[in-house]
Amino acid sequence: MMQESGTETKSNGSAIQNGSSGGNHLLECGGLREGRPNGETPAVDVGAADLAHVQQQQALQVARQLLLQQQQQQVSGLKSPKRNDKQPALQVPVSVAMMTPQVITPQQMQQILQQQVLSPQQLQVLLQQQQALMLQQQQLQEFYKKQQEQLQLQLLQQHAGKQPKEQQQVSTQQLAFQQQLLQMQQLQQQHLLSLQRQGLLTIQPGQPALPLQPLAQGMIPTELQQLWKEVTSAHTTEETTGNNHSSLDLTTTCVSSSAPSKTSLIMNPHASTNGQLSVHTPKRESLSHEEHPHSHPLYGHGVCKWPGCEAVCEDFQSFLKHLNSEHALDDRSTAQCRVQMQVVQQLELQLAKDKERLQAMMTHLHVKSTEPKTAPQPLNLVSSVTLSKSASEASPQSLPHTPTTPTAPITPVTQGPSVITTTSMHTVGPIRRRYSDKYNVPISSDIAQNQEFYKNAEVRPPFTYASLIRQAILESPEKQLTLNEIYNWFTRMFAYFRRNAATWKNAVRHNLSLHKCFVRVENVKGAVWTVDEVEFQKRRPQKISGNPSLIKNMQTSHAYCTPLNAALQASMAENSIPLYTTASMGNPTLGNLASAIREELNGAMEHTNSNESDSSPGRSPMQAVHPVHVKEEPLDPEEAEGPLSLVTTANHSPDFDHDRDYEDEPVNEDME
DNA sequence: AGACGTGTAAACAACC
DNA sequence: CGGTTGTTTACACGTC
Numbered sequence: 001m002m003q004e005s006g007t008e009t010k011s012n013g014s015a016i017q018n019g020s021s022g023g024n025h026l027l028e029c030g031g032l033r034e035g036r037p038n039g040e041t042p043a044v045d046v047g048a049a050d051l052a053h054v055q056q057q058q059a060l061q062v063a064r065q066l067l068l069q070q071q072q073q074q075v076s077g078l079k080s081p082k083r084n085d086k087q088p089a090l091q092v093p094v095s096v097a098m099m100t101p102q103v104i105t106p107q108q109m110q111q112i113l114q115q116q117v118l119s120p121q122q123l124q125v126l127l128q129q130q131q132a133l134m135l136q137q138q139q140l141q142e143f144y145k146k147q148q149e150q151l152q153l154q155l156l157q158q159h160a161g162k163q164p165k166e167q168q169q170v171s172t173q174q175l176a177f178q179q180q181l182l183q184m185q186q187l188q189q190q191h192l193l194s195l196q197r198q199g200l201l202t203i204q205p206g207q208p209a210l211p212l213q214p215l216a217q218g219m220i221p222t223e224l225q226q227l228w229k230e231v232t233s234a235h236t237t238e239e240t241t242g243n244n245h246s247s248l249d250l251t252t253t254c255v256s257s258s259a260p261s262k263t264s265l266i267m268n269p270h271a272s273t274n275g276q277l278s279v280h281t282p283k284r285e286s287l288s289h290e291e292h293p294h295s296h297p298l299y300g301h302g303v304c305k306w307p308g309c310e311a312v313c314e315d316f317q318s319f320l321k322h323l324n325s326e327h328a329l330d331d332r333s334t335a336q337c338r339v340q341m342q343v344v345q346q347l348e349l350q351l352a353k354d355k356e357r358l359q360a361m362m363t364h365l366h367v368k369s370t371e372p373k374t375a376p377q378p379l380n381l382v383s384s385v386t387l388s389k390s391a392s393e394a395s396p397q398s399l400p401h402t403p404t405t406p407t408a409p410i411t412p413v414t415q416g417p418s419v420i421t422t423t424s425m426h427t428v429g430p431i432r433r434r435y436s437d438k439y440n441v442p443i444s445s446d447i448a449q450n451q452e453f454y455k456n457a458e459v460r461p462p463f464t465y466a467s468l469i470r471q472a473i474l475e476s477p478e479k480q481l482t483l484n485e486i487y488n489w490f491t492r493m494f495a496y497f498r499r500n501a502a503t504w505k506n507a508v509r510h511n512l513s514l515h516k517c518f519v520r521v522e523n524v525k526g527a528v529w530t531v532d533e534v535e536f537q538k539r540r541p542q543k544i545s546g547n548p549s550l551i552k553n554m555q556t557s558h559a560y561c562t563p564l565n566a567a568l569q570a571s572m573a574e575n576s577i578p579l580y581t582t583a584s585m586g587n588p589t590l591g592n593l594a595s596a597i598r599e600e601l602n603g604a605m606e607h608t609n610s611n612e613s614d615s616s617p618g619r620s621p622m623q624a625v626h627p628v629h630v631k632e633e634p635l636d637p638e639e640a641e642g643p644l645s646l647v648t649t650a651n652h653s654p655d656f657d658h659d660r661d662y663e664d665e666p667v668n669e670d671m672e
Numbered sequence: 673a674g675a676c677g678t679g680t681a682a683a684c685a686a687c688c
Numbered sequence: 689c690g691g692t693t694g695t696t697t698a699c700a701c702g703t704c
Contacts, residue, residue, distance in 0.1 A: 483693060507679060513695050
């Protein structure tokens with residue numbers, strides 16, 4: 001009986017494997033082979049934005065960002081048709097369809113760069129172009145600055161000779177200045193817009209003033225708040241400094257997203273005190289600088305950071321003085337605020353888009369597993385199994401055979417920044433991609449770094465049994481473990497191994513016996529297993545899942561997620577969104593994501609292009625899956641490969657009885 | 673195509 | 689007798 005069932009399952013399993021693995025294969029072969037691992041990003045300077053200089057540099061950043069995007073477009077243009085064809089593939093697992101077609105994000109740029117799609121010459125050209133554009137932007141800024149100074153001078157003169165009689169004259173002058181200022185603004189705006197047009201920025205026709213699209217998820221990351229804080233600091237400052245100029249209602253515009261900024265930008269003398277900020281900036285943390293008497297968003301390094309100012313202020317007091325005198329509420333300040341707002345809006349826009357993209361990616365990844373062959377499944381999860389099974393026998397509509405774990409409802413879209421919960425993200429792809437332990441660093445560091453993740457998410461660790469066994473043994477105080485202890489380590493460390501115990505335990509035993517590197521040592525109370533490092537190192541000098549670059553990365557970088565983090569940071573920086581880096585990077589989840597993405601980058605790329613259409617976010621019917629999962633779950637034993645996952649959520653209770661799990665599980669039934 | 677590494681299934685033996 | 693431990697074989701798959 002068992003045998004029969006076994007064979008049956010086996011066949012099923014094979015089918016499954018074919019399904020998922022086929023894709024995998026493609027992925028692995030394709031992705032990296034053609035691209036170089038990822039050299040340094042050429043656009044280095046772009047990413048260096050310092051938080052402290054955000055205000056000062058935002059305009060530049062935006063310009064750079066636009067440039068990057070623009071360049072990217074050019075790049076695609078440069079490349080032969082072939083290149084274009086390839087692009088989708090380059091976009092990692094994310095289906096092209098999901099991304100806003102007209103926008104090529106810095107991330108994409110980054111990807112392209114990473115894959116070294118560009119030749120050094122091309123990069124050179126791009127750099128030069130960028131520099132030229134930056135120069136142009138700088139010139140523009142300088143011009144702007146000069147104009148401001150001139151204006152200021154004139155204003156001062158006015159004030160100096162402020163005599164009632166001249167009132168009228170002054171007004172006239174002011175008007176002239178204002179016009180001048182307006183022209184300046186327009187110039188700058190035009191510049192920005194032209195960049196946008198060339199580059200991309202999807203600005204809707206009717207909203208020339210930079211439409212701030214509501215964030216897709218409706219939430220603003222703290223970083224954004226921070227940004228807002230900076231943007232609105234001027235406003236706040238005036239309040240705090242006792243300056244009565246109630247200024248502009250900067251916030252409204254941005255916040256109201258859809259409203260054309262022009263109208264809302266109008267000065268609102270009465271608004272200042274009432275939480276306009278509240279709309280989008282929930283918390284008025286913007287006042288935070290008050291807590292630090294001598295720290296001010298507009299002041300740093302002895303210089304006034306008011307856009308285009310850079311006046312040297314010896315101390316904070318003089319800065320305040322300067323702020324009140326030079327940047328009081330007037331047309332100039334208003335105009336500058338407007339510009340700044342636009343900058344912020346741009347950033348927000350970009351943020352929104354990137355968020356969308358992220359969501360799409362997430363969604364896509366979830367969904368992906370359902371796709372039989374193409375899915376590039378990054379993580380080694382097991383979902384594939386499900387698929388196959390469902391595909392073959394499952395319900396007609398088989399919703400979603402999504403491998404997704406129950407816990408990871410695929411409703412990513414609505415989730416916040418932290419969407420990438422451990423459970424959700426990792427349950428994604430199954431494939432059998434394991435890192436050889438040859439590169440010890442990865443396994444140990446990976447496990448260490450993602451310990452919590454593995455403990456909670458039913459993700460198959462990307463390591464071979466041998467590697468894991470070795471790790472378990474090496475982690476023990478005496479470098480030796482009994483079989484049962486090894487089992488315990490597996491179940492303790494990986495949620496994945498809390499299921500299908502029969503399968504993996506058998507595999508463990510099999511590995512222990514099979515590999516010479518595992519030495520059984522008789523002990524007083526039985527036998528323990530130890531590792532023969534020499535033997536272990538000896539065995540298969542293979543590479544990691546076919547991707548040389550991956551190996552390289554692993555070797556050079558400490559933990560394999562490090563590079564990705566770096567890449568992410570670089571990407572973010574290039575996005576001119578330096579703020580993001582701060583908060584997010586510390587998040588372990590991100591590291592996981594990074595790992596996942598990295599894998600995708602390394603192995604899965606090419607593949608995706610075949611089903612780009614499918615992967616669109618919308619296509620995630622899967623979400624409905626969970627409810628059903630139980631049904632499907634009972635999977636085939638084969639699932640072993642990708643088995644587990646489905647049912648329990650990662651976060652589920654760790655208090656499991658692994659043995660019992662195995663026995664009680666429907667799994668057994670499947671077997672039959 | 674074949675070798676190799678790996679995972680899975682399973683049969684079997686020895687032991688507790 | 690049943691479970692665990694350990695060995696071995698067979699097969700499938702992916703990679704090179």
